[in-house]
Amino acid sequence: MSWISVIIAGLITYFTRFSMITFVNSKMMSKKVRLVLSYVPSTVFPAIIFPAVFYNDFGNLVEINDPKIFGIIAAIIIGFFSKNVIATILAGLIVYWFLIF
Amino acid sequence: MSSKFSIFKKGLLDISPLLIPVIPFGIIFGAIGIELGFSPLITYATSLIIFGGASQIVFIQLLSGGASSLVAITSVGVINSRHFLYGAVLTEYLEKLSLIKKLLISYLITDQTFAVSNKYFKNHKINNHSHYHLIGAGVILWTTWQVTTIIGIFLGSIVPEEWGLKFAIPLTFLAIIVNDFRKLDHVLVMIISGISSLIFFDIPFKAYIILTPLIGLLSALIIIKFKKKI
Numbered sequence: 001m002s003w004i005s006v007i008i009a010g011l012i013t014y015f016t017r018f019s020m021i022t023f024v025n026s027k028m029m030s031k032k033v034r035l036v037l038s039y040v041p042s043t044v045f046p047a048i049i050f051p052a053v054f055y056n057d058f059g060n061l062v063e064i065n066d067p068k069i070f071g072i073i074a075a076i077i078i079g080f081f082s083k084n085v086i087a088t089i090l091a092g093l094i095v096y097w098f099l100i101f
Numbered sequence: 102m103s104s105k106f107s108i109f110k111k112g113l114l115d116i117s118p119l120l121i122p123v124i125p126f127g128i129i130f131g132a133i134g135i136e137l138g139f140s141p142l143i144t145y146a147t148s149l150i151i152f153g154g155a156s157q158i159v160f161i162q163l164l165s166g167g168a169s170s171l172v173a174i175t176s177v178g179v180i181n182s183r184h185f186l187y188g189a190v191l192t193e194y195l196e197k198l199s200l201i202k203k204l205l206i207s208y209l210i211t212d213q214t215f216a217v218s219n220k221y222f223k224n225h226k227i228n229n230h231s232h233y234h235l236i237g238a239g240v241i242l243w244t245t246w247q248v249t250t251i252i253g254i255f256l257g258s259i260v261p262e263e264w265g266l267k268f269a270i271p272l273t274f275l276a277i278i279v280n281d282f283r284k285l286d287h288v289l290v291m292i293i294s295g296i297s298s299l300i301f302f303d304i305p306f307k308a309y310i311i312l313t314p315l316i317g318l319l320s321a322l323i324i325i326k327f328k329k330k331i
Contacts, residue, residue, distance in 0.1 A: 002143055005170040009160060009177040010150030016181045018207035020188025025196045034193070036322050040186045041216065042287045043294040043317025045274040047310055048212070050295035051302050052271040059303065068268055075272050079279030086118045088276035089269065096268050 071096030105230045112237025115217040118276065120245050122269035123213070125260040126154055127246050131253020133158065137165035141254045148250040152243065153211070156180040159307060172306075179306040186314055187215040194222040195232055206232060209239025216277040286324045293320045 026034065053072050056062050062069065075092030082088065127148075134144030139161060147157045156177045163173040187210050195203060218235040225231065252259070260266060281287035294317035301309035 002139070002164060003146075005160075005164065005174055006143060006146050006150055008170075009147075009156075009174045010152075012174065012178045013151050013153055013156065013181045013184070014208065016178070016184035017188060017210045018204055020185055021192045021195055021203050021207050021210075022200065024189060024192050026193035029189075029193075032322075032325075035325060036318050037186070037190050039287065039290050039318060039321035040190050040314065041219065041278055042281055042290045043314045043321070044183055044186060044212075045216070045278050046291045046295035046317070047298035047313035048274050049271040050298045051309075052268075054299055055302065067265075068271075071268060072271065072275065075275050076279075076282070079276060080282045083280055085115075085273075085276040085279075088279055089118055089121065089272045092272040092275070093269060096265060100263075100265055 067096050067099035070099055105233045108230050108233040109237035111221065112218060112234035112239075113241045115221065115234070116213055116238035116242055119213045119217065119273045120242065122266055122273060123154070123242065123245050124249050125264075125266040126270070127249025128253035128256075128260055129258055130154065130158055131250040131255075132258040133253075134161055134250075135254055135257070137161055139165070144254055145247075145250055148247055151177060151181075152208070152246065153177070153181050154246070155307075176306045179308050180310055182311045183212075183314060184210055187212075187219075190219055191215065191222070191235075194227055195235075197229070198232060202232075206235060206239070209235060209243060211239070211242060212274070213242055214238045216274065220277065220280070286321070286328065289324060290317050290321050293317060 029037070049072075053068050054061055056066075071092040074095040075088050078084075078091035079088035130148070131144060134147070135141065144161070147160060151157050151160065159180060160173050160177050163176060164170070188207070191210065195206065198206065214235055217238050221234045222231060278287075278291065281291075294313050297316045298309050298313040301312050303309075304312070
Protein backbone atom coordinates (compact mmCIF):
# COMPACT_ATOMS: atom_id res chain seq x y z
CA MET A 1 0.00 0.00 0.00
CA SER A 2 2.77 2.43 0.93
CA TRP A 3 4.61 1.62 -2.27
CA ILE A 4 1.66 2.54 -4.46
CA SER A 5 1.24 5.78 -2.52
CA VAL A 6 4.92 6.66 -2.94
CA ILE A 7 4.76 6.02 -6.67
CA ILE A 8 1.55 8.02 -7.17
CA ALA A 9 2.91 10.90 -5.05
CA GLY A 10 6.10 10.75 -7.10
CA LEU A 11 4.25 10.81 -10.41
CA ILE A 12 2.14 13.78 -9.32
CA THR A 13 5.25 15.63 -8.16
CA TYR A 14 7.01 14.87 -11.43
CA PHE A 15 3.97 16.16 -13.31
CA THR A 16 4.19 19.47 -11.40
CA ARG A 17 7.80 19.69 -12.56
CA PHE A 18 7.64 18.83 -16.26
CA SER A 19 4.18 20.02 -17.33
CA MET A 20 4.88 23.74 -17.75
CA ILE A 21 8.29 23.22 -19.32
CA THR A 22 6.97 20.64 -21.76
CA PHE A 23 3.57 22.01 -22.71
CA VAL A 24 3.97 25.78 -22.39
CA ASN A 25 6.39 28.02 -24.23
CA SER A 26 6.99 31.72 -23.97
CA LYS A 27 5.04 32.47 -27.15
CA MET A 28 1.91 31.24 -25.40
CA MET A 29 2.39 33.79 -22.63
CA SER A 30 1.60 37.47 -23.02
CA LYS A 31 4.14 40.07 -21.98
CA LYS A 32 2.01 40.85 -18.98
CA VAL A 33 1.89 37.22 -17.82
CA ARG A 34 5.67 37.02 -18.05
CA LEU A 35 6.01 40.28 -16.16
CA VAL A 36 3.79 38.96 -13.37
CA LEU A 37 5.73 35.68 -13.34
CA SER A 38 8.94 37.61 -12.74
CA TYR A 39 7.62 38.13 -9.21
CA VAL A 40 7.52 34.37 -8.48
CA PRO A 41 10.72 34.34 -6.36
CA SER A 42 9.49 37.39 -4.42
CA THR A 43 6.27 35.62 -3.53
CA VAL A 44 7.18 31.92 -3.14
CA PHE A 45 10.28 32.36 -1.00
CA PRO A 46 8.67 34.69 1.59
CA ALA A 47 6.06 31.93 2.03
CA ILE A 48 8.93 29.65 3.10
CA ILE A 49 10.82 32.32 5.06
CA PHE A 50 8.09 33.96 7.16
CA PRO A 51 6.60 30.85 8.84
CA ALA A 52 10.10 29.45 9.47
CA VAL A 53 11.12 32.66 11.25
CA PHE A 54 7.95 33.85 12.95
CA TYR A 55 6.45 30.53 14.05
CA ASN A 56 8.04 28.08 16.49
CA ASP A 57 7.90 24.28 16.20
CA PHE A 58 4.37 24.30 17.60
CA GLY A 59 2.98 26.80 15.12
CA ASN A 60 2.80 29.69 17.60
CA LEU A 61 4.19 33.16 16.96
CA VAL A 62 7.67 33.58 18.46
CA GLU A 63 8.49 36.35 20.97
CA ILE A 64 9.79 39.61 19.59
CA ASN A 65 13.19 38.92 21.20
CA ASP A 66 13.54 35.44 19.69
CA PRO A 67 17.08 34.71 18.38
CA LYS A 68 15.57 33.98 14.94
CA ILE A 69 14.26 37.56 14.72
CA PHE A 70 17.70 39.00 15.40
CA GLY A 71 19.27 36.52 12.99
CA ILE A 72 16.95 37.43 10.15
CA ILE A 73 17.40 41.18 10.77
CA ALA A 74 21.19 40.74 10.60
CA ALA A 75 20.82 38.75 7.39
CA ILE A 76 18.52 41.38 5.84
CA ILE A 77 20.94 44.21 6.64
CA ILE A 78 24.05 42.36 5.42
CA GLY A 79 22.14 41.06 2.39
CA PHE A 80 20.88 44.52 1.49
CA PHE A 81 24.35 46.02 1.43
CA SER A 82 26.47 43.09 0.24
CA LYS A 83 24.01 41.38 -2.15
CA ASN A 84 26.15 38.33 -1.43
CA VAL A 85 24.52 34.93 -0.80
CA ILE A 86 27.18 33.51 1.52
CA ALA A 87 27.60 36.73 3.53
CA THR A 88 23.83 36.90 4.05
CA ILE A 89 23.54 33.31 5.29
CA LEU A 90 26.59 33.60 7.55
CA ALA A 91 25.46 36.91 9.07
CA GLY A 92 22.14 35.36 10.04
CA LEU A 93 23.66 32.15 11.38
CA ILE A 94 26.42 33.86 13.36
CA VAL A 95 24.03 36.24 15.13
CA TYR A 96 21.62 33.36 15.78
CA TRP A 97 24.36 31.09 17.12
CA PHE A 98 25.79 33.88 19.26
CA LEU A 99 22.38 34.26 20.91
CA ILE A 100 21.50 30.57 21.39
CA PHE A 101 24.88 29.38 22.72
CA MET B 102 30.66 31.20 -25.32
CA SER B 103 31.19 29.39 -22.06
CA SER B 104 31.70 25.67 -22.30
CA LYS B 105 29.19 23.14 -21.01
CA PHE B 106 31.46 22.13 -18.18
CA SER B 107 32.16 25.66 -16.93
CA ILE B 108 28.44 26.45 -16.83
CA PHE B 109 27.81 23.11 -15.10
CA LYS B 110 30.45 24.06 -12.51
CA LYS B 111 28.90 27.51 -12.08
CA GLY B 112 25.57 25.88 -11.24
CA LEU B 113 27.27 23.57 -8.80
CA LEU B 114 29.07 26.48 -7.15
CA ASP B 115 26.03 28.76 -7.04
CA ILE B 116 23.88 26.21 -5.23
CA SER B 117 26.49 25.08 -2.72
CA PRO B 118 25.69 27.68 0.00
CA LEU B 119 22.07 26.56 -0.23
CA LEU B 120 23.09 23.03 0.63
CA ILE B 121 23.98 23.98 4.24
CA PRO B 122 20.48 23.24 5.56
CA VAL B 123 19.81 20.47 3.03
CA ILE B 124 22.43 18.23 4.64
CA PRO B 125 20.93 18.11 8.16
CA PHE B 126 17.41 18.12 6.66
CA GLY B 127 18.15 14.98 4.61
CA ILE B 128 19.66 13.22 7.60
CA ILE B 129 16.68 14.13 9.78
CA PHE B 130 14.30 12.92 7.08
CA GLY B 131 16.03 9.52 6.85
CA ALA B 132 16.03 9.18 10.63
CA ILE B 133 12.34 10.14 10.96
CA GLY B 134 11.37 7.58 8.32
CA ILE B 135 12.91 4.78 10.35
CA GLU B 136 11.58 6.15 13.65
CA LEU B 137 8.06 6.18 12.24
CA GLY B 138 8.38 2.52 11.34
CA PHE B 139 9.03 2.63 7.59
CA SER B 140 11.55 0.24 6.07
CA PRO B 141 14.89 1.65 4.95
CA LEU B 142 13.97 0.86 1.35
CA ILE B 143 10.67 2.73 1.28
CA THR B 144 12.12 5.68 3.24
CA TYR B 145 14.86 5.97 0.66
CA ALA B 146 12.42 5.42 -2.21
CA THR B 147 10.56 8.62 -1.30
CA SER B 148 13.80 10.58 -1.75
CA LEU B 149 14.33 8.98 -5.14
CA ILE B 150 10.75 8.98 -6.43
CA ILE B 151 9.21 12.10 -4.83
CA PHE B 152 12.46 14.05 -4.30
CA GLY B 153 10.86 16.95 -2.44
CA GLY B 154 12.06 17.46 1.14
CA ALA B 155 9.16 19.15 2.90
CA SER B 156 6.54 17.09 1.07
CA GLN B 157 8.30 13.83 1.96
CA ILE B 158 8.24 14.63 5.68
CA VAL B 159 4.55 15.51 5.57
CA PHE B 160 3.87 12.37 3.51
CA ILE B 161 5.45 9.88 5.92
CA GLN B 162 4.09 11.67 8.98
CA LEU B 163 0.56 11.51 7.60
CA LEU B 164 0.83 7.85 6.59
CA SER B 165 2.28 6.80 9.93
CA GLY B 166 -0.31 8.89 11.75
CA GLY B 167 -3.08 6.81 10.21
CA ALA B 168 -4.19 9.27 7.54
CA SER B 169 -5.52 7.72 4.34
CA SER B 170 -3.22 7.39 1.34
CA LEU B 171 -5.46 9.82 -0.48
CA VAL B 172 -4.83 12.53 2.12
CA ALA B 173 -1.08 11.89 2.10
CA ILE B 174 -0.87 11.95 -1.69
CA THR B 175 -3.05 15.06 -1.93
CA SER B 176 -0.80 16.86 0.54
CA VAL B 177 2.27 16.02 -1.52
CA GLY B 178 0.52 17.31 -4.64
CA VAL B 179 -0.54 20.56 -2.98
CA ILE B 180 2.88 21.22 -1.41
CA ASN B 181 4.68 20.51 -4.67
CA SER B 182 2.26 22.43 -6.87
CA ARG B 183 4.60 25.45 -6.55
CA HIS B 184 6.74 23.70 -9.17
CA PHE B 185 4.11 24.73 -11.72
CA LEU B 186 5.15 28.32 -11.09
CA TYR B 187 8.83 27.47 -11.33
CA GLY B 188 8.21 25.66 -14.60
CA ALA B 189 6.21 28.58 -15.98
CA VAL B 190 9.13 30.90 -15.24
CA LEU B 191 11.85 28.57 -16.49
CA THR B 192 10.14 27.41 -19.68
CA GLU B 193 11.30 30.39 -21.77
CA TYR B 194 14.92 29.54 -21.01
CA LEU B 195 14.54 25.85 -21.80
CA GLU B 196 12.25 25.95 -24.82
CA LYS B 197 14.94 25.12 -27.36
CA LEU B 198 15.69 21.77 -25.72
CA SER B 199 14.38 18.51 -27.14
CA LEU B 200 11.40 16.88 -25.44
CA ILE B 201 13.52 14.16 -23.88
CA LYS B 202 15.97 16.70 -22.45
CA LYS B 203 13.07 18.76 -21.09
CA LEU B 204 11.64 15.67 -19.41
CA LEU B 205 14.98 14.74 -17.85
CA ILE B 206 15.91 18.22 -16.66
CA SER B 207 12.44 18.69 -15.13
CA TYR B 208 13.20 16.05 -12.51
CA LEU B 209 15.86 18.39 -11.10
CA ILE B 210 13.56 21.38 -10.55
CA THR B 211 13.39 22.21 -6.84
CA ASP B 212 13.19 25.36 -4.73
CA GLN B 213 16.96 25.62 -4.63
CA THR B 214 17.71 24.84 -8.27
CA PHE B 215 14.97 27.22 -9.41
CA ALA B 216 16.34 29.92 -7.12
CA VAL B 217 19.91 29.84 -8.39
CA SER B 218 19.35 28.88 -12.04
CA ASN B 219 16.53 31.38 -12.59
CA LYS B 220 18.89 34.06 -11.28
CA TYR B 221 21.61 32.85 -13.63
CA PHE B 222 19.29 32.70 -16.66
CA LYS B 223 18.02 36.21 -15.95
CA ASN B 224 21.50 37.69 -15.75
CA HIS B 225 23.21 35.84 -18.60
CA LYS B 226 22.61 35.69 -22.29
CA ILE B 227 20.89 32.38 -23.06
CA ASN B 228 22.89 30.07 -25.31
CA ASN B 229 22.80 26.40 -26.23
CA HIS B 230 24.60 25.42 -23.03
CA SER B 231 22.76 27.59 -20.48
CA HIS B 232 20.70 24.69 -19.18
CA TYR B 233 23.88 23.06 -17.88
CA HIS B 234 23.61 25.51 -14.99
CA LEU B 235 20.39 23.85 -13.90
CA ILE B 236 21.92 20.41 -14.44
CA GLY B 237 24.99 21.28 -12.35
CA ALA B 238 22.91 22.72 -9.53
CA GLY B 239 20.40 19.87 -9.74
CA VAL B 240 22.90 17.03 -9.80
CA ILE B 241 24.73 18.18 -6.67
CA LEU B 242 21.49 18.92 -4.82
CA TRP B 243 20.05 15.55 -5.85
CA THR B 244 23.20 13.69 -4.80
CA THR B 245 23.29 15.52 -1.46
CA TRP B 246 19.66 14.68 -0.77
CA GLN B 247 20.08 10.98 -1.68
CA VAL B 248 23.27 10.53 0.34
CA THR B 249 22.02 12.39 3.41
CA THR B 250 18.76 10.43 3.37
CA ILE B 251 20.78 7.19 3.43
CA ILE B 252 23.01 8.53 6.23
CA GLY B 253 19.91 9.37 8.26
CA ILE B 254 18.39 5.94 7.62
CA PHE B 255 21.44 4.09 8.91
CA LEU B 256 22.97 6.44 11.45
CA GLY B 257 19.91 8.28 12.81
CA SER B 258 19.82 11.99 13.64
CA ILE B 259 23.55 12.54 13.95
CA VAL B 260 23.26 16.31 13.59
CA PRO B 261 22.27 17.73 17.00
CA GLU B 262 19.10 19.77 16.84
CA GLU B 263 20.66 22.32 19.21
CA TRP B 264 22.90 23.50 16.37
CA GLY B 265 19.83 25.22 15.02
CA LEU B 266 20.67 24.45 11.40
CA LYS B 267 16.95 24.48 10.68
CA PHE B 268 17.22 28.26 10.81
CA ALA B 269 19.53 28.09 7.78
CA ILE B 270 16.52 27.21 5.60
CA PRO B 271 14.87 30.65 5.73
CA LEU B 272 18.31 32.27 5.59
CA THR B 273 19.25 30.57 2.32
CA PHE B 274 16.01 31.63 0.65
CA LEU B 275 16.39 35.14 2.01
CA ALA B 276 19.87 35.25 0.50
CA ILE B 277 18.36 34.49 -2.90
CA ILE B 278 15.91 37.40 -2.87
CA VAL B 279 18.18 40.10 -1.38
CA ASN B 280 18.91 41.29 -4.91
CA ASP B 281 15.37 42.60 -5.12
CA PHE B 282 15.44 44.43 -1.76
CA ARG B 283 16.07 47.72 -3.52
CA LYS B 284 12.92 47.42 -5.64
CA LEU B 285 9.91 48.75 -3.80
CA ASP B 286 7.41 46.74 -5.88
CA HIS B 287 9.22 43.50 -5.06
CA VAL B 288 9.53 44.37 -1.38
CA LEU B 289 5.78 45.04 -1.26
CA VAL B 290 5.04 41.66 -2.86
CA MET B 291 7.42 39.98 -0.39
CA ILE B 292 5.71 41.55 2.63
CA ILE B 293 2.20 40.79 1.36
CA SER B 294 3.23 37.19 0.60
CA GLY B 295 4.98 36.74 3.94
CA ILE B 296 2.01 37.99 5.92
CA SER B 297 -0.38 35.83 3.84
CA SER B 298 1.72 32.77 4.57
CA LEU B 299 1.46 33.47 8.31
CA ILE B 300 -2.31 34.00 8.10
CA PHE B 301 -3.01 30.90 6.01
CA PHE B 302 -0.38 28.67 7.63
CA ASP B 303 -2.95 26.40 9.26
CA ILE B 304 -5.28 25.74 6.33
CA PRO B 305 -5.56 22.04 5.32
CA PHE B 306 -3.00 20.21 3.17
CA LYS B 307 -0.37 22.93 3.79
CA ALA B 308 -2.12 24.77 0.97
CA TYR B 309 -0.64 28.09 2.19
CA ILE B 310 2.42 27.21 0.14
CA ILE B 311 0.46 27.62 -3.10
CA LEU B 312 -2.29 30.00 -1.94
CA THR B 313 0.32 32.56 -0.86
CA PRO B 314 2.03 32.82 -4.27
CA LEU B 315 -1.36 33.23 -5.92
CA ILE B 316 -2.14 36.13 -3.58
CA GLY B 317 1.37 37.48 -4.15
CA LEU B 318 1.10 37.34 -7.94
CA LEU B 319 -2.32 38.98 -7.83
CA SER B 320 -0.87 41.81 -5.75
CA ALA B 321 2.02 42.02 -8.23
CA LEU B 322 -0.52 42.45 -11.03
CA ILE B 323 -2.24 45.27 -9.13
CA ILE B 324 1.10 46.91 -8.37
CA ILE B 325 2.08 46.74 -12.07
CA LYS B 326 -1.19 48.41 -13.07
CA PHE B 327 -0.76 51.07 -10.42
CA LYS B 328 2.84 51.74 -11.51
CA LYS B 329 1.70 52.34 -15.07
CA LYS B 330 -0.74 55.02 -13.96
CA ILE B 331 1.88 57.13 -12.20
